[in-house]
Amino acid sequence: MRVPHLLFSVALLCYFLSACGYWWNVRRHRRTTFVLATIGVAVGFLTQSVALLLYARAVGRPPFATFSEILILFSWVVALVYLVAEMRYRTGSLGIFLVPLAFLATFFALLIFQYTVQLDPKVRSVWFGMHIVFAFAGLAAFALIFGAGLMYIIQESQLKSKKIGAFYYRFPSLESLDSINATAQSFGFPFLTFGLIAGIIWAGAAKGSLLRWDFQYTLPLLVTWLMYAVLFIGRLAGGWRGRKPSVLAVLGFCVAVLTYFLHTAK
Numbered sequence: 278m279r280v281p282h283l284l285f286s287v288a289l290l291c292y293f294l295s296a297c298g299y300w301w302n303v304r305r306h307r308r309t310t311f312v313l314a315t316i317g318v319a320v321g322f323l324t325q326s327v328a329l330l331l332y333a334r335a336v337g338r339p340p341f342a343t344f345s346e347i348l349i350l351f352s353w354v355v356a357l358v359y360l361v362a363e364m365r366y367r368t369g370s371l372g373i374f375l376v377p378l379a380f381l382a383t384f385f386a387l388l389i390f391q392y393t394v395q396l397d398p399k400v401r402s403v404w405f406g407m408h409i410v411f412a413f414a415g416l417a418a419f420a421l422i423f424g425a426g427l428m429y430i431i432q433e434s435q436l437k438s439k440k441i442g443a444f445y446y447r448f449p450s451l452e453s454l455d456s457i458n459a460t461a462q463s464f465g466f467p468f469l470t471f472g473l474i475a476g477i478i479w480a481g482a483a484k485g486s487l488l489r490w491d492f493q494y495t496l497p498l499l500v501t502w503l504m505y506a507v508l509f510i511g512r513l514a515g516g517w518r519g520r521k522p523s524v525l526a527v528l529g530f531c532v533a534v535l536t537y538f539l540h541t542a543k
Contacts, residue, residue: 281335285325289321289383292380295315295318322360351413368453370448404479407472408476412476412537419526419533428449429455455518462509462526480495
């Protein structure tokens with residue numbers, strides 16, 4: 278297990294240096310700093326990908342059995358969604374908020390890492406695998422919404438107060454941020470819904486009935502789903518734009534992360 282742990286540590290260092298680079302670039306706008314920080318994220322992501330593959334091979338199963346493994350997967354997904362979003366939108370600023378998330382998740386994962394070979398027979402199910410895949414796909418989209426929403430709030434606040442700071446010159450326009458938010462929302466909510474349905478089916482099969490839920494852990498997930506359902510319907514049918522969906526996106530992501538970690542840490 279030494280090689281995967283070493284590679285995870287290298288990824289952690291890459292995310293830390295990249296996060297510092299993005300924040301340094303806010304004050305000292307240099308193209309070279311941004312490029313180096315982005316390369317750092319890419320190297321960290323690739324290193325972490327190799328580490329996950331080696332770890333999965335060593336334990337003989339997918340790496341989602343322990344809370345520390347869930348944290349590692351979360352950081353990997355956040356890094357992936359940032360790199361994809363940066364290639365797609367060319368904002369040059371999403372890394373300010375997303376890369377620190379990847380760093381913190383990796384840091385806490387390594388702090389409490391547990392090596393467990395045995396996998397609970399209850400999770401050896403196609404439905405459980407679908408639950409994990411869709412849940413993390415949704416969480417990845419929500420991470421992007423969180424970053425874009427936070428930037429929208431900061432950008433709009435500076436414009437309204439007429440106190441232009443360093444962020445103003447680094448962030449995309451309000452229209453672009455709202456567009457990123459809406460696009461990610463259109464993917465994130467369906468993924469969350471599919472993940473929740475797959476989880477209910479898996480739990481029902483494990484307990485012998487679809488009606489036998491562990492509400493202590495399921496209810497927070499339903500609350501999170503309801504929050505994003507309101508945001509999704511509000512944008513689709515209510516024409517919500519601007520600050521309101523951005524604020525809800527930031528709050529929703531905080532609730533979603535807390536809910537996911539409480540759910541997976543049981």
